[in-house]
Amino acid sequence: MTSNSFEKEIKPLELKKDYPLAKHTTWKVGGPAEYFVEVKTKQDLIKSIIAARKADIAVTIIGWGSNILVSDKGIKGLVIKNSYSEINILEECSYSPDKTNYARLKQVDSSQYYSFTDIDYIEETSVARKVNISSGTPLPLTINTLIRQGITGLQWFSGIPGTIGGAVYNNIHGGSHFIAEFVSRVEVLDENNNLTWIDKEQLDFAYDYSIFQTNTNYIVSVEFCFPIGDKDKALAASTEWARKKSLQPSNSAGCTYQNITETEQEKLGLESNSWGYIIDKILGLKGKQIGQAKISDKHAAFIETYPGATSEDVIKVMELIASTSKEKLGIIPHPEIFFLGFNDDELKHIK
Numbered sequence: 001m002t003s004n005s006f007e008k009e010i011k012p013l014e015l016k017k018d019y020p021l022a023k024h025t026t027w028k029v030g031g032p033a034e035y036f037v038e039v040k041t042k043q044d045l046i047k048s049i050i051a052a053r054k055a056d057i058a059v060t061i062i063g064w065g066s067n068i069l070v071s072d073k074g075i076k077g078l079v080i081k082n083s084y085s086e087i088n089i090l091e092e093c094s095y096s097p098d099k100t101n102y103a104r105l106k107q108v109d110s111s112q113y114y115s116f117t118d119i120d121y122i123e124e125t126s127v128a129r130k131v132n133i134s135s136g137t138p139l140p141l142t143i144n145t146l147i148r149q150g151i152t153g154l155q156w157f158s159g160i161p162g163t164i165g166g167a168v169y170n171n172i173h174g175g176s177h178f179i180a181e182f183v184s185r186v187e188v189l190d191e192n193n194n195l196t197w198i199d200k201e202q203l204d205f206a207y208d209y210s211i212f213q214t215n216t217n218y219i220v221s222v223e224f225c226f227p228i229g230d231k232d233k234a235l236a237a238s239t240e241w242a243r244k245k246s247l248q249p250s251n252s253a254g255c256t257y258q259n260i261t262e263t264e265q266e267k268l269g270l271e272s273n274s275w276g277y278i279i280d281k282i283l284g285l286k287g288k289q290i291g292q293a294k295i296s297d298k299h300a301a302f303i304e305t306y307p308g309a310t311s312e313d314v315i316k317v318m319e320l321i322a323s324t325s326k327e328k329l330g331i332i333p334h335p336e337i338f339f340l341g342f343n344d345d346e347l348k349h350i351k
């Protein structure tokens, strides 16, 4: 297929060219997508991926853009904004708490920054429900819909912006919990354009990681098994969690860096494994601003942007953090965000 026939096939989905992406990210920075389409159904999601692949056009799927930095040059190929939103509550399933240590790290020191340990608990019930959720479904909508019906588990992720696809892609975490705890299997469009299911065991979930970061399968929907826990307790935890999260700056991409490992923490003799603590107390960079990007005064691992910011401003702030950290601690922080539209050379000082 040529790019002309791709354009013709996808035109009915309101295909746009050179479409500004900044407004589709929480950082509100970044250049245009060569092609852009917003999809609201499974059929349109699949159709647009297959048409682009047939025309040899690169595909990038975004959800709420709350964990990405888009280059000021923009993104080549087709950017699909995934708004395919559906929640289907199915039959009972057998649940036992998944106590895998996805973190492999100590949690953030509870005396520092945002601690969630005070409201944490494990749901010990075995009564549970299978729920299929499409990848473009907003996480906040999912949490509200399910908890209202007594289907619990997602309360730990209240206040996190994004879609179910983005949440599974990075195995989001809230306090000591990871979304992988509740995933049974994922429906994907694989590299051969087949719709297929992949079981949890094959998804390599880890801290900030799933197999989708290293393959070209796209997440279409996710099948979860959620406990039917204590609804009031879950509601209370969700409300308190969201309240604490609302104190974090939303003009950011969340925490920019992964916590350091326990081994690194011990070796460096640091009180906390959180980059919020390190950037503030050890590097002394809290509040530092370059252009319209600033290391947040509220939480130093968050970078805030203001009107007129560019992704170059964010990169420069990250370069400052990396070089100061290299000089003072001998390590470079590992970003928790995904860079879209950059080449390796542009990121060589921060990764």
Ligand SMILES: Cc1cc2nc3c(=O)[nH]c(=O)nc-3n(C[C@H](O)[C@H](O)[C@H](O)COP(=O)(O)OP(=O)(O)OC[C@H]3O[C@@H](n4cnc5c(N)ncnc54)[C@H](O)[C@@H]3O)c2cc1C
Pocket (backbone or CB within 6 Å): 026, 060, 061, 062, 063, 064, 065, 066, 067, 068, 082, 135, 136, 159, 160, 161, 162, 163, 164, 165, 166, 167, 168, 169, 170, 171, 172, 173, 174, 212, 217, 218, 219, 220, 248, 249, 250, 251, 252, 253, 254, 255, 338
């Ligand atoms: C204020 C704030 C607080 C946050 N707090 C937390 C927190 O507590 N815990 C946490 O873990 N994260 C947190 N985040 C980060 C972010 O919200 C999550 O990672 C979120 O799940 C990203 O979802 P998204 O839909 O916005 O994904 P996007 O940012 O749009 O995309 C992220 C990545 O996923 C890929 N992707 C998205 N959908 C698909 C799909 N269907 N198939 C294949 N790949 C896909 C994209 O290509 C991209 O590489 C926070 C962010 C903000 C702004």
